[in-house]
Amino acid sequence: MDAQKEHVLNQVAQKGIRLIRLWFTDVSGTLKAVAIDPGELEDAFNEGIGFDGSAIQGMTRVYESDMLLFPDPSTFTILPARSADDEPVARLFCNVHTPDGQPAQSDPRGVLLRTLEKAKALGFTVMVHPEVEFYLLKNVKDLNQLEPVDKGGYFDHVARGSSNDFRRKAVRALEEMGIDVEFSHHEGGPGQNEIDLRATDALTSADNIMTLRTVVEEIALQENQVATFMPKPFKDHPGSGMHTHISLFEGDKNAFYDPSNQYELSIIGRRFMAGVLAHSREISAIVAQHVNSYKRLWGGGEAPSFICWGHNNRSALIRVPLHKPGKGRSTRIEFRAIDSATNPYLALAVIIAAGLAGIEGKYELPEEAEDDMWSLSDLERRALGVAQLPHSLSEAISAMADSELVAQTLGEETFDFVIREKYSEWREYRAQVTHWELERFLSNS
Numbered sequence: 001m002d003a004q005k006e007h008v009l010n011q012v013a014q015k016g017i018r019l020i021r022l023w024f025t026d027v028s029g030t031l032k033a034v035a036i037d038p039g040e041l042e043d044a045f046n047e048g049i050g051f052d053g054s055a056i057q058g059m060t061r062v063y064e065s066d067m068l069l070f071p072d073p074s075t076f077t078i079l080p081a082r083s084a085d086d087e088p089v090a091r092l093f094c095n096v097h098t099p100d101g102q103p104a105q106s107d108p109r110g111v112l113l114r115t116l117e118k119a120k121a122l123g124f125t126v127m128v129h130p131e132v133e134f135y136l137l138k139n140v141k142d143l144n145q146l147e148p149v150d151k152g153g154y155f156d157h158v159a160r161g162s163s164n165d166f167r168r169k170a171v172r173a174l175e176e177m178g179i180d181v182e183f184s185h186h187e188g189g190p191g192q193n194e195i196d197l198r199a200t201d202a203l204t205s206a207d208n209i210m211t212l213r214t215v216v217e218e219i220a221l222q223e224n225q226v227a228t229f230m231p232k233p234f235k236d237h238p239g240s241g242m243h244t245h246i247s248l249f250e251g252d253k254n255a256f257y258d259p260s261n262q263y264e265l266s267i268i269g270r271r272f273m274a275g276v277l278a279h280s281r282e283i284s285a286i287v288a289q290h291v292n293s294y295k296r297l298w299g300g301g302e303a304p305s306f307i308c309w310g311h312n313n314r315s316a317l318i319r320v321p322l323h324k325p326g327k328g329r330s331t332r333i334e335f336r337a338i339d340s341a342t343n344p345y346l347a348l349a350v351i352i353a354a355g356l357a358g359i360e361g362k363y364e365l366p367e368e369a370e371d372d373m374w375s376l377s378d379l380e381r382r383a384l385g386v387a388q389l390p391h392s393l394s395e396a397i398s399a400m401a402d403s404e405l406v407a408q409t410l411g412e413e414t415f416d417f418v419i420r421e422k423y424s425e426w427r428e429y430r431a432q433v434t435h436w437e438l439e440r441f442l443s444n445s
Helices: 003-014 038-047 108-121 162-176 202-222 267-278 280-287 293-297 344-360 378-383 393-401 404-410 412-430 435-441
Strands: 019-025 031-036 049-052 066-071 089-097 125-138 181-186 192-197 225-228 244-250 306-310 316-319 333-335
Touching: 003 038, 003 089, 019 038, 019 066, 019 108, 031 038, 031 049, 031 202, 038 066, 089 108, 108 125, 108 202, 108 344, 108 404, 125 202, 125 344, 162 181, 162 192, 162 202, 192 202, 202 225, 202 344, 244 267, 244 344, 267 280, 267 306, 267 316, 267 333, 267 344, 280 344, 280 393, 280 404, 280 412, 293 393, 344 404, 393 412, 404 412
Parallel strands: 019 089, 306 316
Antiparallel strands: 019 031, 049 066, 066 089, 125 192, 125 225, 125 244, 181 192, 244 333, 316 333
16 A cells, blocks of 8 residues: 555544545545545545446446446545534545546546646646636525625625625635635625636646535535535526636646746647637536526626636636736636536546647647727627627537547547536426516417
8 A cells, every 4th residue: 555545544543533425526526425434444545435426427338237336545634523512524525436446437536637747747737726606695585586685796795795704605615625725705696706726737626616615515514505606596686606717737846837928838838728719619518507697608708608808807718917027937827618517536537638639730829809898899790700609508518529538638528418417407497488478478368
C-alpha cells in the first residue's frame, strides 16, 4: 500500500472516524454515496467496493451491472460536524472500475481524468477557478410561489440578512474541509449568492464543486431554506451561471502568459480559446445540460448567447479578465456559458478537450468583440461574423450528435447515453402545457 493510503488509514484511526462516505456521481452530475465502516477502508483501497452499476444513471447496462468503487486517497477529508455531539465522519471521492480492474468508460470522473492525461501528455497541467452561483429560497410548499430569502442585489450587504449568515456558514464548512474560498458575495438577483473557489487543478476543482453544492444544500436544509442551482428559477431575475476561469501551466510557468502579446495572452492561450469558441455549440449540451439552461443563456442579464470573445466584454462567451500587468500566474480565460447545474467532470472535460484541439490544430482566434452583443441587431452580428449558441436543448443535442470531439472525449457509452437522455428530457418538456399557454390561449367564451 502506498504512503498516501497509509496516511489516510492513520488519520482515520487517530481522529476516531466512525463512518466513511464514498462519493461519486452519475452522468447527470447527481452525487451518489455509500457509507462504510472504517474497518472496511483498507479493503476498499485494495479491492474496491462492489455496487450495481445498472442502478446508476448512465453507468452501465443491466447485463454487465457489477462495478467497483475505488476511493481516491488524495480526496480524504473530515466532514463538518452538524452538532457538538456528532461522531467524526469522513468522505472520499471514488473512481469507478469494472470487475476486471479497468476504469469504467462511463464514470464522469474517469472521463475528466482521461482528458487530463491527454493534457499532461502535451506537457500541461490544467488549473480551474469556478464562480458558483445559486439562489436561496424560503421553504415554501407551492412551487408557483417561490420566494427568495431577501431582496438584495449585486454586492449588497443585506444587514442582518440570512444570506450573509448563510454564506459565512458555508465558507466556514468548506474551509474546514480544506477547500479554499476566494470570495463570497450577494449576486444580482434577490436571494442569489455566489461563492468563488480558489484556483486548483481541474480534477480537484470538479471535486470541490460537487462538495460545495452538497454543503450548500445541507446547510440550507438545516436553516429551513431551499438552495437551488437551477440555471433560471425566475423569469425576471438573473440566471445562475458558473463562470469558469481556466489556464494551462507548464511546470510552474503559466503557458497562457506572454508579456509581449495583447492582454499578455500567449499564442497557446489564444489557440486554446479559439478551440473552445470553435467547438462551443457542440459542447453546449454538456456545459448547459438542461432545458432550463437555455432560458438563462437567452434570458439577458449578461448571459453569453453569442460566440465571441472580449477583454472586458461581459456579453461575450469567453472573456480575458483584467489582472495586474506582469502578474503572469493570473493570466487566464473565463468561459461563461457553463451553469451551476452542470456535471463538472463532464463539463470541464469537454471544455479542456476543445481547447487542446485548438492548440494541436493551431486554430486562429477571431477578432475581438468590443461591442455589447445584446445591443446589436441580428444583421449587425451577422456582419461581424458572430454566431449564436443553441437556443434550446434540442438544438444543442443536435449540434453535439455530430461532434467527433465530444464523442471521443466522453466515450461511446456516455456519449450515446447523454444524447438519449437529453432528447427524452426535451420531449417531456415539449409535451407540457405551461401556465403561460393557459393564460394566453384558454378562452372562456
